[in-house]
Amino acid sequence: MTSRALGLLLLAASCTVAPPPEPAPSPxxxxxxxxxxxxxxxxxxxxPMYGHRSEPLPGYGGGVETLAVTQVRGKxxxxxxxxxxxxRTWDLATRKPFRPPLSCACVEYSPMATATRxxxxxxxxxxxxxxxxxxxxxxxxxxxxxxVLVAPGELSVNGSLVATTTEDGDVAFWExxxxxxxxxxxxxxxxxxxxxxxxxxxASGTQIRLWDRTTGQPAGKPIASGxxxxxxxxxxxxxxxxxxxxxxxxxxxxxxxxxxxxxGEPYGKALSFxxxxxxxxxxGSRTVLVTGHEDGTVIVWxxxxxxxxxxxxxxxHGAVSGVAVTTLEGEPVAVSSxxxxxxxxxxxxxxxx
Numbered sequence: 001m002t003s004r005a006l007g008l009l010l011l012a013a014s015c016t017v018a019p020p021p022e023p024a025p026s027p028x029x030x031x032x033x034x035x036x037x038x039x040x041x042x043x044x045x046x047x048p049m050y051g052h053r054s055e056p057l058p059g060y061g062g063g064v065e066t067l068a069v070t071q072v073r074g075k076x077x078x079x080x081x082x083x084x085x086x087x088r089t090w091d092l093a094t095r096k097p098f099r100p101p102l103s104c105a106c107v108e109y110s111p112m113a114t115a116t117r118x119x120x121x122x123x124x125x126x127x128x129x130x131x132x133x134x135x136x137x138x139x140x141x142x143x144x145x146x147x148v149l150v151a152p153g154e155l156s157v158n159g160s161l162v163a164t165t166t167e168d169g170d171v172a173f174w175e176x177x178x179x180x181x182x183x184x185x186x187x188x189x190x191x192x193x194x195x196x197x198x199x200x201x202x203a204s205g206t207q208i209r210l211w212d213r214t215t216g217q218p219a220g221k222p223i224a225s226g227x228x229x230x231x232x233x234x235x236x237x238x239x240x241x242x243x244x245x246x247x248x249x250x251x252x253x254x255x256x257x258x259x260x261x262x263x264g265e266p267y268g269k270a271l272s273f274x275x276x277x278x279x280x281x282x283x284g285s286r287t288v289l290v291t292g293h294e295d296g297t298v299i300v301w302x303x304x305x306x307x308x309x310x311x312x313x314x315x316x317h318g319a320v321s322g323v324a325v326t327t328l329e330g331e332p333v334a335v336s337s338x339x340x341x342x343x344x345x346x347x348x349x350x351x352x353x
Contacts, residue, residue, distance in 0.1 A: 031269045031270070032269065032270045032271075032272040033269055033270065033271050033272065033273070033306055034272050034273055044313065044315050044344045044345055044346055044347075045328075045333065045345040045346065045347050046095055046345065047095060048315070048342035048343060048344045049078075049090050049095050049096075049342065049343040049344075050341050050342055050343075051080070051082075051086075051088045051090075051097065051101070051341070051343075052064050052080060052082030052083075052084055052086065052088065052341050063082065063318075063321065063337070063338055063339040063340050063341035063342070064080045064081070064082050064321050064322060064337035064338060064339070064341060064342075064343065065080075065081050065082055065083055065106075065321060065322075066080065066081040066111065066112040066321070066322055066337075067079070067080055067277075067321065067322025067323065067324055067335065067336070067337040067343070068112060068113050068114040068123070068322075068324060069114065069324040069325070069326040069335055070114040070121040070123075070137055070326075071121065071326070071327075072098070072121050072137050072138050073138060075091055075092075075093065075098070076091075076092040076093060076326050076327060076328045076333075077089055077090065077091060077092065077098050077121075077137065078090040078092055078324075078326075078335050078337075078343055079112065079114055079123055079137070080322075080337055080343060081104070081106055081112040081125060082106075082341075083106075085103060085104055085105060085106050086101040086102065086103060086104065086106075087101065087102040087104055087106070087112065087123065087125060088101045088102075089123075089137065090343055092326070092328050092333070092335065092345055093328060093329065095345075099138075099139075099140055100140070102123075102135065102140050104125060104127050104133070105127050105128035105129045105130070106125065106126070106127065106128070111125060111126040111154060111155045111164070112124065112125035112126070112155065113125075113155040113156070113157045113162070114137065114157065115134070115157040115159070115160055115161075115162055115176055116159055116160045116176070116177070117134065117136075117143055117160055117176040117177050118160075118177050119177075120136065120137075120138070121136075121137040121138070122134045122135060122136055122137055122143060122176065123135045123136075123137050124155060124157065124162055124174075124176075125155075126155070126164075132144070132162070132164065132174060134176060143176075144176075154192045154193070154230075154231050156192075156193050156194045156195040156232075157195065158195035158196065158197065159177075160175065160176040160177035161173060161174070161175060161176070161182060161195060162174040162175075162176065163182070163193045163194075163195050163200065164193065165190050165191070165192065165193060169188055169189040169190050169204075170187070170188065170190065171184075171185055171187055171190055171193050171200075171202060182195070182200060182213045182214075182216070183212075183213070183214065183215055183216025183217075184216050185200055185202065185209075185211040185216050186216070187202040187204060187209060187211070188204065189204045189205065190202045190203065190204050191203045191204060191205070191228055191229055191248075192229050192230070192231050192232055193232065194231075194232035194233050194234050194243070195213075195234070196213070196234035196241065197213075198212070198213055198214070198241075199211065199212065199213060199219055199234060199241060199261060200212075200213050201232045201234055201243050201261075202232075203225065203228070203229035203232055203245070205228060206224060206225050206226060206227055206228065207222050207223065207224060207225065208222065208223040208225050208229070208232070208243060208245065208259065209222050209223075210223075210243070210261055219261075220261060220262065220263075220264055221264045222264070223243070223259050223264050225245050225247075225257070225259075226247075226252075226257075227247045227248065227249060227251075227252060228247070228248045228249055229245055229246060229247065229248060230246045230247060230248035230254075230278075231246045231278060232244065232245060232246070233246075233278065233279070233280035234261070234280070235280040235281075235287045235289075235303070236287055237258075237267070237287050237303050237304055238304060240260055240261070240262065240267070241260075241261040241262065242258050242259065242260060242261065242267050242303065243258070243259045243260075243261055244256060244257075244258055244278070244280050244289065244303075245257045245258070245259065246275065246278045252272060253274055254273070254274030254275045254276065255270060255271055255272045255273065255274065255275070256270065256271040256275060256278060256289070256291065257270040257271075258270070258303060268303065268304060268305070268306055269305070269306035270306075271291070271301075271306065273293075274293065274294060275291040275292065275293055276292050276293055276294055276319045276320050276321065277290075277291065277292030277320045277321055277322050277323045277336070278290070278291055278292075278323070279322075279323045279324050279325065280303075281324065281325045282325070283300070283325050283332045283334075283348050283351045284332050284348075284351040286302075286351065287303060288300050288301065288302070288303070288309065288325065288351070289301040289302075289303045290323040290324070290325060290334055291323065292316075292319070292320025292321070292322070292323045292336055292338075293319070293320060294318075294319045294320075295314075295319075296314055296315060296316030296317060296318060296319070296320060296338060296340075297312050297313065297314050297316075297320070298312065298313040298314075298316075298320060298323060298334060298336045298344075298346060299312045299313070300334060300348065300351070309350075309351060310348070310350060310351070313334070313336075313344075313346045315342075315344050316336065316338035316339075316340055316342060316344065317338070317340040317342075318338055318339040318340045319338065319339045320336050320337070320338050320339075321337050321338055321339055322336065322337040323335070323336045323337075324336075325348065328345070331347075331348070331349045332348040332349070332351055333345050333346060333347060333348055334346040334348055
């Protein structure tokens with residue numbers, strides 16, 4: 001071996017080879033729930049209510065398209081919109097119509113919600129001829145003072161403030177009463193929007209953005225949702241502000257995931273099977289997630305654990321189109337609507353504590 005080769009060998013032996021870098025930590029895995037317990041037969045409070053046409057129109061679903069609830073003069077009222085171009089109100093105590101149906105040029109999928117105006121309940125809905133319309137829930141009379149043209153998407157309501165998407169993919173706010181306001185947000189190509197007490201959530205494509213309701217400025221980092229949103233909701237769970245994301249298209253169509261608004265990280269478990277309706281609301285002293293499904297099942301979940309709080313309810317013949325929670329005779333009840341044209345009431349008395 002030559003002296004030059006020996007020197008190179010000794011030099012190589014003296015060099016310290018750095019160990020390979022440790023792999024970056026994987027993002028936290030989201031535990032998914034892929035099935036739910038078998039539903040219990042019936043368990044609804046009394047007979048269902050029927051009014052909307054149950055036979056589907058060509059290219060449309062049948063029965064009830066959209067469901068909301070409100071309290072009118074101390075009475076628990078359900079409000080439904082159908083593809084028969086009517087909006088109907090139901091007295092949940094008597095299970096009879098509360099007032100005659102309202103005619104509307106309801107846009108596709110009938111975006112409709114309940115809000116308040118000067119402390120009184122109102123029905124807000126998208127009308128193909130008049131844009132966004134507000135009517136007094138007790139009398140049916142129009143109470144809006146201006147027209148807001150909207151795209152046929154989800155409406156979000158917080159008290160007397162209404163948010164909706166526009167035809168241009170922006171977010172429009174409608175203040176039904178003085179003092180209810182939100183700053184414009186710099187969001188574009190918005191698919192759906194959700195109003196919270198302090199935050200606004202928008203979904204554009206596969207990204208969720210959060211905005212400060214008072215300033216209109218971004219709040220926190222964007223959330224990569226992994227899919228387009230059918231709807232968003234904001235709720236308080238264990239003192240945290242949680243964004244509920246309901247996926248629109250496959251893969252994972254109809255699945256629901258939760259995100260911590262403060263960190264932008266996934267929260268808890270995800271539902272990976274398909275839901276056809278979603279509501280995040282209070283029942284008794286807790287926040288609950290209520291879902292409806294294609295087989296007519298309604299489930300009330302604890303969002304902290306994603307475990308059913310009660311046995312699943314079953315009664316609709318076909319897909320559930322809307323779910324909500326209200327108070328009837330001092331006790332919480334779930335209300336659901338279906339493609340079979342029915343509106344049903346479910347006992348949540350076990351959650352009143």
